Amino acid sequence: MAKQNKKSDKTADKINEGNAYDKIFKENSEQIFLPLIEKHLGTKIADFTHVSIRDKMQTTIEREIDNLYEVRTIDGKHYLLHLEFQTENDTEMIWRVQEYHGMINRRQEKDKKLEIKHLLLYLGSGRMSMQTQLPKAYQFTGFEVIELNRYATEDLLSSSIPELIITAVLSDYPKEQAEDVLRSICKRLKEVCHHPSKLSRYIRQLLILSGLRKLQVQTYKITNDMPITYDIKQDYIYQLGRAAEAKEMAVQFELEKKKLAADIEAKLQAKFEAERKKTEAATKAKLEKERKKVE
DSSP: OHHHHHHHHHHHHHHHHHHHHHHHHHHHHHHHHHHHHHHHHTSOEEEEEEOOOGGGSOHHHHGGGOOEEEEEETTSOEEEEEEEEESSOOTTHHHHHHHHHHHHHHHSOGGGOOEEEEEEEEOOSSOOOOOOSOOGGGOOOOOOOOOGGGSBHHHHHTOSOHHHHHGGGGSBOOGGGHHHHHHHHHHHHHHHOOSHHHHHHHHHHHHHHHGGGTOHHHHHHHHHHSOOOOOGGGOHHHHTTOHHHHHHHHHHHHHHHHHHHHHHHHHHHHHHHHHHHHHHHHHHHHHHHHHHHHO
């Protein structure tokens, strides 16, 4: 127990020492290190202003990103300089700085983003061995995009994968063809889904995706009105000679279909009711406002 307490005391002392260093460097970094920074960057700094983003950062990061400065040099350069102070090697430093870089960039105003430079001042007595450059494979330079509204509808409908088929509702087609596309999706789902529960699940997912194109009402009507029935004779289980089991699955599908219809209808009814109340409230407020003007 005594050894454990000594270990805890040493850890606490180390944290307190680190905090003391942070405080000293924060208060004196301009006076102590500015000449060294200028020498390293090979320029003369005309303005060195501390930038506070504390109120926009998570609490766990605030302490670690205090040393951020807006810099203007005498030769007209303008950028943000993030300083880090280390008294010992930290294998996680390269990843921490990468994280800070993204956070600082995100917090800058959209049209006023400045270049960010990171500078670590190593104050330890031993040799510095920290990694300072990210391998190319780990450098963020951008991201790729899957733009579904540019995909050809026919390509998605021709797939035998249900997940791809239902995304056809988000693909590239004229608005006036929306209902035809929805019917084609339902038809393809029926062709590739060989079990009622699977077909029911993908129709439910189609209803969710269709909301992104404001087609939920049309989708509900089409899936409810179309004769999407389960053909027992096409079922693999039926073909294996297990007709009773296949028949039970078909009944289950019909129950799932009715449950789905009731669920969607209830949601639509709730949505329409909420919109009606909202409209009534707005109309009432407007009339009340006009009445007060007249008085």
